[in-house]
Amino acid sequence: MTGPVLRAVDLAKHYPVGSRWFGRSQTLLRAVDGVSFEVAKGETLSLVGESGCGKSTTGRMLVQLIDPSSGHVEFEGRQYGAGSRRKALRISRRIQFVFQDPYASLNPRMTAGEAIGEPLSLHNMVPRRQRWTRVAELLEMVGLPRSFAARYPHELSGGQRQRVGIARALALEPSFIVCDEAVSALDVSVQAQVLNLLKTLKMRLGLSLLFIAHDLAVVKHISDRIAVMYLGRLVEVAEASEPFANPRHPYTRALLGAIPQPVFGRVRAATVGGDVPSPIDPPSGCRFHTRCPMKTDICARIDPAMETIAPGHVVGCHRWRDVEPMPEAGRAADDVHSARIQRLLGFFQDKAGSAAGQQELRS
């Protein structure tokens, strides 16, 4: 991996709320409040947090769907952000977006082929005569038969729709894709298929990904690095294995502890109480201090700066040294599943593999 392909610098989005007669509203909803990160070429960075933490807003600012209030994005040598007047079409070709809800993000009046073909014609990607060949190629790339080009979204299952959404994002041959909760709406068995597909595509096409999700477990299987977000701020950024083995922010720890695992007799760690506070009037000092089990006096007063505690591991917490490690993280798969289940699961991988192989043979 070389230098960063994308760099977000102090991105912020503030929405004015409430209004007064004449004059501007004074109250701001701080959806995203100063977020900076980098994504290297070929890397997958995941942005994790609970609803309302600003992760989707951040993703949308990267693809110019939302204009930041301050800060900017540097992408492939170009810079855009607060104050940029025109949408840069050329940038939007290189950075694409996969939406969460495959039911809402496809036009019900357009066939899958038309949906995938539209960006091709808008950007003059291929000569008109070759457009359908390209659409067929894209469909096969995401594991769908080319006959699906003629189908309308209602004729597709959730997983198939999401594959069409991915094919549409790939149509412009982007170097960067933002996936906003791309697998959250899918069933577990389909979710696993789409996760594996994204991973394969990323490796084959050398893509960089920003993978936005609320589920740390899902993120673990696809990321190189993970950034945890809380109430408009990043609280911890680390290599993918780190937050699981060695979480250094109490919020990361709480998120991990709260995830139910399909194991009999596991005792879930005590979770944090309360709800996420309102971003209109975020807590003073550390934003997590109202729910934090480890808070001290300093937390309510002083906002912790992001501190580099190890190469590639950044944390914004006064008490990161005292966070307990996860007891069960980092075990190999055969510790988790018994040898018998492990062996039986092997058959599933083979079947999935041979299905993909057959598809490639057919094309």
Next chain:
Amino acid sequence: MSPYVLDCIHPFARGPLPAKTGKTLLFAQQAGRIEPRTASGKATAWQSEGPPQFLLDVRDLRVTSSGGYPLVDGVSFTLNRGETLGIVGESGCGKSLTSLALMGLLPPGMSVSGQVEFEGADLLKLAPATVRDLRGDRLAMIFQDPMTSLNPTLTVGYQIAEGLIRHRGCDRREARDRSIELLRKVKLPAAERRFDEYPHQLSGGMRQRVMIAMALICQPALLIADEPTTALDVTVQAQILDLLAELKDDLGSAMIFISHDLGVVAENVDRVAVLYAGRLVEEGPTRSLFEQPQHPYTIGLMGSIPRIDTTSEWLPAIAGTLPLASDPPPGCRFEPRCPFAGDKCREESPDLAEVSAGHRAACWKAPL
């Protein structure tokens, strides 16, 4: 602030509200629909003689769509008093329809057959009015999405107290007091103030606490929780799961816990039933099912779940998609996606057979 619950105009009320006489009439009573009842005078028409063996005994439950397709296809299970059964499956497997059929809340056009014996009476054969008396009283349901299943035009307090007024003949003040007490029990902060608020003023987690209070207000013998935490964030989900387990033990209710998430089920239920394409494919004690799963679908589902405690890179996914209800495979429903399938699986549908004590699987290849 008025102490009366019903001071707001009830949208379903017929005619003007009665003057405040100290005694509250039920709206249904005003409308002449039901007999006035006291807290102790319970309807008995639905009770048959002989002590029932199980609290709930579902036999060969079938739900058919208006087009004649089988959506729930011969599901049978039993539930003891105080026991928790988890029903797991992916969308379209029929788990929600099963619960709606038990509650008598199936959408119009769907037909249901089979037997649902609850406290000795067959719910499917009872008169609608009798089922209405049971619903919210002896059996209650927590729905998935607290935003769409709470009435936005009524205070949350009214929606909780309604059950007491309807089923227990409580007056407003008593209903209010008992509702607030229960709101404290479900750990809603500032319960007294929240009582007079509307659903939109609460967060998602708080709304789900209100839903739970609504379901538990009459101390039901059977509580059906349909994906009660799916719409919530993980930290809030953990809070609600802990709360449900605590309350259930407190009240001694039996519970059917429906979820798509094997992880959520693993820590909350005594027994698990796995549904696939409208059929029960495996059923057993939680420990046995998670440690010795026998049906290929259960095994595949377990492999598909992303885990926080492994280092493996690839998820063993189940290939293919759920068969359509309009075009089910002739043999085993899982056969087209099953890596173990043989000729017999293609031709003949397997029945549930015991693989170990209390653990049944519907697979020709079991035990694997």
